[in-house]
Amino acid sequence: MALKVLTANRLSDGIAVWLGADGSWQETIDEAFVARHEAALTGLQDAEKVAAFDIQVVDVTLVDVEERDGHLYPLRLRERIRAAGPTVRLDLGKQAETLADDAAAIAA
Amino acid sequence: MYRYDEFDHAFVRERVEQYRDQVDRRVSGEITEDQFKPLRLMNGVYLQLHAYMLRVAVPYGTLSSTQMRRLAHIARVYDRGYGHFTTRQNIQYNWPKLVDTPKILEELAEVEMHAIQTSGNCIRNVTADHFAGVAADEVADPRPYAEILRQWSSVHPEFSFLPRKFKIAVTGAERDRAAIQTHDIGLHLKKNDAGELGFAVYIGGGQGRTPMVAKLIREFLPESELLSYTTAILRVYNLFGRRDNKYKARIKILVHETGTEELTAQIEAEWEKLRAGELALPDADIAAITSYFAMPNLPERSEGWALLAAEKKRYALFAAWVQQNVTAHKNPDYGVVTISLKPIGGIPGDASDVQMDLIADIAEAYSHDEIRVTHEQNLVLPHVALADLKAVYDRLAGAELATANNNLITDIIACPGLDYCALANARSIPVAQEISNRFGSAERQLEIGELKIKISGCINACGHHHVGHIGILGVEKKGAELYQITLGGSADNETSIGEIVGRGFEPEKITDAIETVVDTYLGLRTSPEETFIQAYRRVGAQPFKTALYGEPAKAA
Known part of the structure; x- marks a missing residue:
C-alpha cells in the first residue's frame, strides 16, 4: 500500500498541518505520522473521523506520500505545494522557514 | 467617487460586527465548519492551500488614494506584504489569519470598503470599463449605473440565494473594454435616435466549463428601467435556473436550454408587471448618483503638448511607455495611464505594499486622487496631465511599475493557479512567467x-x-500538469470563444508551443498591421495546428 499521512488546515490561521505520532498537529510534513501498513492506516482513518470534530483544524484528509532522501514526498503536486509553499514565491510558506534555517546554518 | 452615506456606513459596520461574532463562535466551537463556511464565504473569506484568502471588493474597479493606502496597510500588517489584483477588479490577500479577518474588515469599513458578496451564489462585484468617465470614445460614464446596481444588489433579500453566482458588467464606450459579453448580464450604455440614454442588454455569457457568448435580448432599455429589467432577469433566473447540478446552474445554461427567444419572452412578461412600479429610477436619483462621478476640475495644462514631445524625443524608454501605456483622455491636456502589474517574468496582478503606497502617492499628486483596477490585472491613473507624464513615469519606473507592455504579449492574465488555489489542477503563474521571459524583449513584443x-x-x-x-488551460493528467492551447478567443465587441487546437503540452514544452503559434502568425500575417486575432479569423486554426502537430494524416 501507498504510505499515507493525515493533513488538514489549522482553523485559526488556515496554515497546512499534519497529524504527528503524538496526536498533535504539526507544521511540517516531515513531522507527520506515517501509516505504513493496514493496521496503522485503520488508526489514521479513525483519527480522520475524530478530527472532523476537532475545532483546531478543518478540511482533514488522507494523502499518499513516499519517502525520498529521508523526507516525506507527497505523490500529488497539489500536496507537495501545500507542504512547501508557492513555487513562485520561495520566500513564503514552509519552504521559507527551511531556507531561513539553511541560511542561518550557512551564516553560523 | 461615490461616498458612503450614513446608511452605508451603518450597514457595513453592522456586517463587520455580525461577522466578528460568527468568527468568535466558530473558534470557540459553538458552530461547526459546515455552519460557518457559508458565513465566511459571504464575507469573502476562502480557505486555500496554504492559508485563508480574503477577497475584497473594489466596486467597478475605482479606488481613492486613501483606500489604496489602506490596502497596502492590510498587506503589510495582516498579510505577507502584497496583494493580488483579480480579473473581477478586486484584490485578494493570500495569507490572512481567520482570527484577524474581523479586524481587517473593520479597517476596510473605515475607508468605505468591504468584502460582502465577493463569494457565494449572489450578485458579485459589478465591473465596469476601467477607463470609465475618461475614455475619449465614451457615450456616458457606466459607473453611476454600476453603483445603482451595487446598492440594489447588496444583500438583496430575493437574490441572496441564487442557483449560482451572478456577474454583471457595464460599459459606456463604443469599444467594449469590460468584456460584457462574457457576463451573466452585460449592459452596453448607448443613446437612441432621440438622444436618450439606455442600455443594450445581453444575458447568458460566461466562461467556466461551458463557455458561452452572451445573447442580445434587448436593443435599447431606457436608463430609468435598469432595476426593473434587471430584477425581471434575476427573478426568471432565480425561479427557473437549475439547482440540481452546480455545473448547469448559471443563467447561460438556462438561456441555452430554454432558448433565447422563449426566455426573453418570459423576462419581458415579468418586466411588464414590474416596469410601472417602484423600481423605476427617478431622473433625480440617477442625477444624484451621477454627480458623485463628475469629472474632476482639470485645470488647463496645454504646456504639456510641447513638453511631452520634447521629452519623448529625449528619452526613448519613456517614449515607448507613453506609446503603449498612455491612452487618450476626454481632455486633450491629459492622458490615461495604465500601470502594468506585469513586469517581465513577474507574477501577473501582484503588487507589494510599497508599490501600493507609491501608487497612492502618485495618484494623490498627479491623478486627482483616483486609481482604477482593470479586469486585465493592471492599475490605471485616470487623470494625468501630459505635462506630468515624465514625473509619473520616473516614479513608477523606480518601483518596477513602468513596463511598457499594455496589450502586448507579456500583458498576460493568469489566475493564481495551483500555487495558491484549492480548486486548481495545474499552475498558471510559472507558465505566465516563462512566456513573459521568453518574449520579454521590447522590440520583439x-x-x-x-x-x-x-x-x-x-x-x-x-x-x-x-x-x-x-x-492556456492547465489540467492534471496522470498526476502531472498538462496545458491545452485554445486560439481565437476574444472578449471585446466581437467576443468569441477560443478553439482547442489539439493535445496538451507538458510544462517544459508549453512556452515552445506558444512561440510556434506566434512565429506562425508572424509568417502568415498580411502586414504588421494585421493583428494576431485578425489573422486567426482570416486563416482559421489549421496553419497553427500544422505548425504545432505536423500535417494531418492523409486518408488512405
Missing part, C-alpha cells in the same frame, strides 16, 4: 503587436483562457 494571452489553472476559467487570443 512590438513586432508581434496586440496579443492577449490568458491562462487558467482549471476549467473554472478565472484566468479567462476561453477568451484569450491565445488561451
Whole structure:
C-alpha cells in the first residue's frame, strides 16, 4: 500500500498541518505520522473521523506520500505545494522557514 | 467617487460586527465548519492551500488614494506584504489569519470598503470599463449605473440565494473594454435616435466549463428601467435556473436550454408587471448618483503638448511607455495611464505594499486622487496631465511599475493557479512567467503587436483562457500538469470563444508551443498591421495546428 499521512488546515490561521505520532498537529510534513501498513492506516482513518470534530483544524484528509532522501514526498503536486509553499514565491510558506534555517546554518 | 452615506456606513459596520461574532463562535466551537463556511464565504473569506484568502471588493474597479493606502496597510500588517489584483477588479490577500479577518474588515469599513458578496451564489462585484468617465470614445460614464446596481444588489433579500453566482458588467464606450459579453448580464450604455440614454442588454455569457457568448435580448432599455429589467432577469433566473447540478446552474445554461427567444419572452412578461412600479429610477436619483462621478476640475495644462514631445524625443524608454501605456483622455491636456502589474517574468496582478503606497502617492499628486483596477490585472491613473507624464513615469519606473507592455504579449492574465488555489489542477503563474521571459524583449513584443494571452489553472476559467487570443488551460493528467492551447478567443465587441487546437503540452514544452503559434502568425500575417486575432479569423486554426502537430494524416 501507498504510505499515507493525515493533513488538514489549522482553523485559526488556515496554515497546512499534519497529524504527528503524538496526536498533535504539526507544521511540517516531515513531522507527520506515517501509516505504513493496514493496521496503522485503520488508526489514521479513525483519527480522520475524530478530527472532523476537532475545532483546531478543518478540511482533514488522507494523502499518499513516499519517502525520498529521508523526507516525506507527497505523490500529488497539489500536496507537495501545500507542504512547501508557492513555487513562485520561495520566500513564503514552509519552504521559507527551511531556507531561513539553511541560511542561518550557512551564516553560523 | 461615490461616498458612503450614513446608511452605508451603518450597514457595513453592522456586517463587520455580525461577522466578528460568527468568527468568535466558530473558534470557540459553538458552530461547526459546515455552519460557518457559508458565513465566511459571504464575507469573502476562502480557505486555500496554504492559508485563508480574503477577497475584497473594489466596486467597478475605482479606488481613492486613501483606500489604496489602506490596502497596502492590510498587506503589510495582516498579510505577507502584497496583494493580488483579480480579473473581477478586486484584490485578494493570500495569507490572512481567520482570527484577524474581523479586524481587517473593520479597517476596510473605515475607508468605505468591504468584502460582502465577493463569494457565494449572489450578485458579485459589478465591473465596469476601467477607463470609465475618461475614455475619449465614451457615450456616458457606466459607473453611476454600476453603483445603482451595487446598492440594489447588496444583500438583496430575493437574490441572496441564487442557483449560482451572478456577474454583471457595464460599459459606456463604443469599444467594449469590460468584456460584457462574457457576463451573466452585460449592459452596453448607448443613446437612441432621440438622444436618450439606455442600455443594450445581453444575458447568458460566461466562461467556466461551458463557455458561452452572451445573447442580445434587448436593443435599447431606457436608463430609468435598469432595476426593473434587471430584477425581471434575476427573478426568471432565480425561479427557473437549475439547482440540481452546480455545473448547469448559471443563467447561460438556462438561456441555452430554454432558448433565447422563449426566455426573453418570459423576462419581458415579468418586466411588464414590474416596469410601472417602484423600481423605476427617478431622473433625480440617477442625477444624484451621477454627480458623485463628475469629472474632476482639470485645470488647463496645454504646456504639456510641447513638453511631452520634447521629452519623448529625449528619452526613448519613456517614449515607448507613453506609446503603449498612455491612452487618450476626454481632455486633450491629459492622458490615461495604465500601470502594468506585469513586469517581465513577474507574477501577473501582484503588487507589494510599497508599490501600493507609491501608487497612492502618485495618484494623490498627479491623478486627482483616483486609481482604477482593470479586469486585465493592471492599475490605471485616470487623470494625468501630459505635462506630468515624465514625473509619473520616473516614479513608477523606480518601483518596477513602468513596463511598457499594455496589450502586448507579456500583458498576460493568469489566475493564481495551483500555487495558491484549492480548486486548481495545474499552475498558471510559472507558465505566465516563462512566456513573459521568453518574449520579454521590447522590440520583439512590438513586432508581434496586440496579443492577449490568458491562462487558467482549471476549467473554472478565472484566468479567462476561453477568451484569450491565445488561451492556456492547465489540467492534471496522470498526476502531472498538462496545458491545452485554445486560439481565437476574444472578449471585446466581437467576443468569441477560443478553439482547442489539439493535445496538451507538458510544462517544459508549453512556452515552445506558444512561440510556434506566434512565429506562425508572424509568417502568415498580411502586414504588421494585421493583428494576431485578425489573422486567426482570416486563416482559421489549421496553419497553427500544422505548425504545432505536423500535417494531418492523409486518408488512405
